[in-house]
Amino acid sequence: MRGRMIFLFVASLIAVPLLAKDFLVKAVRGVVEVRRGVSEEWKMVKVGDLLKPEDSMRTGKSSSATIECDAKRLAIPALTMLDLSDVRQMSQEDFLLSLAMENILSVPPRESDEITIPSAAVLHGSNKAKEDADPFSQASVGRMQLQGAKVLFDNTYYATSVLKTKATLRNNPDLRANYSARILVAQAFEKLKLNNEAITEYSLLAKENLTASQRKVVQDSLDRLSQSR
16 A cells, blocks of 8 residues: 555556657567556557657567657667657656655565575576566566667666666565676666766665676776765
8 A cells, every 4th residue: 555655656656648749650570569657458569669768668589679759869779668758857855755666666665574586687597588578578578678778878867767776676686786787776876866866876786796897997986976076
């Protein structure tokens, strides 16, 4: 109940503007599908289709698409799920409010005694075989959403990339140790000039079991941000 109430409150604050533009599909390769609004049905996309801001897209294995809105093109790579409502810039005020709500949602309920231990997102044996057979399986959705968050980041939609990544990691405990996703959040905070938030993210990452190269990136970033204070 708490989560639903907060979600509805946030949704009312960050709803897609009524004047939001449509997206034109410029290129399609392989399996590319769209889910219209609140519909649960996925349908194939073709060049020339117009997509609404409330739609979602996904690409299959060895597939890709290009969409355009206001003369800006986004390339969507394989195995990506992208909510078009996230393709927008946010004011810092709206972003910080939404971030605060997301942080509240991430706090485990007090009455729960269950301890969640993050684990690295590694596919083994039969699990990987199942995802190869069905790239749109429930197990692969979280990874596809993280790939969508990277598309947002690569196209300078830093605020929505942070919110999408954090929500995806919250909803997919098995992905919470995903280094690439978490470093993206820290770097997005830097791009938004929210250095305190970036330091917090890098500091949390520094406590993880990182490779030598990953640890160097994190420590160098912490040193750089500390010197800029």
